[in-house]
Amino acid sequence: MNHLIVYAHPRKESFNHAIMETAVQGLQEKGHEVVVRDLYAMEFEPVISNSEILGGIGEDIEQEQEYLKWADVIIFIYPIWWTGLPAIVKGYIERVFTYGFAYRYVNGEQMGLLKGKKVIIINTQGKSHAQYAANGMDQALLLTSDKGIFEYCGLEVLHHEFFESVPSSDEATRTAWLKQIKEMAGKA
Template identity: 70%
Template sequence: MKHLIIYAHPSHESFNHAILTTALKGLKQKGHDVVVRDLYDIGFQPVVSSSEIIGGIGEDIVREQKFLQWAEVVTFIYPIWWTGMPAIMKGYIDRVFSYGFAYKYVNGVQMGLLKGKKVIILNTQGKSHSEYDSNGMDQALRLTTDKGIFEYCGLDVMYHIFFESVPQSDEDTRKEWLRQIAGILG
């Protein structure tokens, strides 16, 4: 299978990077074709320009869109910061999931253009599941990403996994989470 990983975390020492390493290793061991787009390493420029608003996209965005066209499964790995995705990931969505590529309107009806592709979302967060559940934040995160972005563009969300209280987690818990990822991505 053709598998694209979109990764956003600035530190190679982070648990997010351990997730990336585990996912990449597992997918390659199972014979998948894998491309990783580490948004920090490639220096992705997340700010939408005025020309992009009116439909003019640059070579950098065409390149990213080709990776998405190629992929059968897309995995997004990023931390939850301020109850959302990091700015660089949001900028990737804003710029790459553009009108006419990821979605369009026909007679006023929205149509997702990325049908037939699957999505896996792996997030780390500093708070516990119970804290996010008690205030509805867990559902808000799923609504804004799963439905508001990916399903809106026609993608099928297979998994959206939140790894909770990561800064306070111990080594055994993290190893178990990495085993879980290895099982899912294969």
Template identity: 55%
Template sequence: MNHLMIYTHPRKRSFNRAILDAVTESLRQGGDEVIVRDLYGIGFQPVLGPSELLGGVGEDVVREQSYVSWADHVVFIYPLWWTGLPAMLKGYIDRVFSYGFAYKYDDGVQIGLLAGKKATLIHTQNKSAEQYEASGMGNALRLTIDEGILAYCGFEVNHHFVFDSILASTAEHRQTWLAQLSERVRKSES
């Protein structure tokens, strides 16, 4: 299986980076192909330009679209900031998941053009999952990201893994999470 890892975190030594490394290693050990796109590392330009609204995309977007086309499974790894995607990742989606590539309308009916692809989301957050669920924000996240972006474009969302209370977690907790995550991602891809 071909896996595309869309990784979004500005720090090279973060728990998000440890997640990326653990999942990538596990998938490769399973004999799968993996491409990592570290959006900060490649200096991805997240700002949608005026010409892109009219359908003109640059070489950088064409390159990223080729990776998405290649992938059977796309894994998004990111921190939750202000109850949403980091601007870098949102800009990636704005530019790369463009009209005519990721979705289109046919007689007013929306069609997801990335059907047949699977997606897994892995995000970290500082609040507890219970706080997000109690406030309704957990459901809002699923609706806006899982459904409103990925399912809209045709992806089958396998799973949305949430690592919560990150600042309060211990090194032991994080090691346990990483050990469990690799197996869970492999199971969720099939």
């Protein structure tokens, strides 16, 4: 299968980077084709332009849409910042998941156009699951990303993994999480 990884973290030393490398290794070991789109390394421009709002897209966005067409499974790896997607990921979605490509309206009804494709979302966060659950933010994260973006565009969400309290996690915990990522990659 073809796997597209959309990765966003500015530091190569981050745990997110270790997650991405582990996912790539696990997928390749199972014989999958893998393409990584490292948004920070690409210096992806997250700000949508006036012409894009009017429906005109450039070659850079056409290329990203070709990767999405190619992929059977899309894996998003990014940290939770300010209780949501980093700006560069939000900008990627705004610029690449365009009307007529990822969704459209027919007779006033919304239609996801990425049906048949699957998505896996892997997030790291500074807070614990309990802290997010105490005020409902855990459900808000699932609602805004899984339902409000990915399912809206017709994607089937296979997994949404949250790795909690990452800055204070120990080496044994991180090793166990990476093992979990490798196993998940083997099943994707």
